[in-house]
Amino acid sequence: MSIVKNIAGIATGMSITMKEMFQPTEVENYPDGKGPMRGAQFQERFRGKHQLQRDENGLEKCVACFLCAAACPSNCIYIEAAENTTEVRISSSERFAKVYNIDYNRCIFCGYCVEACPTDAITHGHGFELASLNATNLVMRKEDLLVEIEPALPLEPKSNKDLADVLA
Template sequence: MSERTPAGATPARRGGGEVERAGGGGAAPARRSLFPAPGQGFGVTFGQMFKKVTTEQYPETPKVTKPRYHGRHVLNRHPDGLEKCVGCELCAWACPADAIYVEGGDNTEDERYSPGERYGRVYQINYLRCIFCGLCIEACPTRSLTMSNDFELADDNRADLIYTKEQLMAPLLPGMEAPPHAMRLGEDEKAYYVREPEAGSAAEPVTVERA
């Protein structure tokens, strides 16, 4: 019969470096149920068999997501059609998965795409890497990048899951003009990003339709 190790003492070692357990053996823990172990397992199964089954008719019936669901990204526009993206690349720096690639370009008076000095000339999001965390949304200083409720992004080609700027841009609404064109809402950049509530238009949810 083995002796117990006193408190504070180093446990004795068996052959091969194995530490001897305190208490002198591996006694089985006491049961907390009167039913045998197989009966407890089957009890969980039988308990689920009589519950109501919820069946979703997807894709015939589209899945309704929560309003704040993080889905496919959208590059928004100003009410006159100019792009809100100024090519600052802060979204790319904030992305923990390195899924966003941005190249900025310079605006000119003859060819203007955004109210600022620069615009997003190249914008790509790799949805093979994106984890939909929303950090890019928080980093965007102009509220250009938002996330829609579109979650159907599966494809059989890896190259098709790299979305370009043309695929991410919000559609032109009535009253908007496709850039490039001159600024319509003010003479400077501040008039676009700092406007009175009655002068500007409230942000509306963007509905994304599948091709």
């Protein structure tokens, strides 16, 4: 009796499989699609790789307050603060983040850092291709996270590379 029951169960499962085989596919065309996302599509709320934002003057929004690092349950944000000077102004406040690292070996994309930030400096982007065979590649530095300055803005530094040169 149990053999008949098992065969009936398999037949039921196979009938569902056969029926689904002829339904239209729901799979995205990633990675062979067009555009920068290569066919991937996201809901607006998707939490991908973080972005460090700039204000309307091109200055960094991060003021090195450490609230994001304090809120992070995975302890994966590392920040070193530095003071702005009259010669080099990086953020609009007294301090800026000279070093801002996120260790994606540990990040669980909970969004607590984004919620904690008082200046909206850190947000989630839609970057998702983070897989690597080398764990050290998953420690993203400020230069990897910072959005580029709009080309029309006249302020210095003009790019993330210039920023790295200034901080070197």
